[in-house]
Amino acid sequence: MGVPFEALIPYGIILAMFGATGAGLSKLRHWNNGGKRERRSLDQWDRQMMNRDRRLTGFLRGQTDAPIAPAGFELNNPWRVEKRFF
DSSP states (O other), X not given: OOOOGGGXXXXXXXXXXXXXXXXXXXXXXXXXXXXXXXOOSOOHHHHHHHHHHHHHHXXXXXXXXXXXXXXXXXXXXXXXXXXXXX
16 A cells, blocks of 8 residues: 555655755855855964955955055954053
8 A cells, every 4th residue: 555645745845944944054154155165174374364364355255466455454453462451
């Protein structure tokens, strides 16, 4: 005896929801990275360069080919220093 098709409808709905969620998360990550693919195997150098790019362009994955840094970049130091006591 075969399985009635009514029993397969919930499985189709579940499969569609998993597919929609996966596609939505993929699109969100793609949009969050400025239209570029997600980076993998980041080391300290990559993180440092991504931080510099964020400070230069305002985006984590943004890059610029301008030979001169924008105004205010010389004051935009990533190093955190402690506050003076006096």
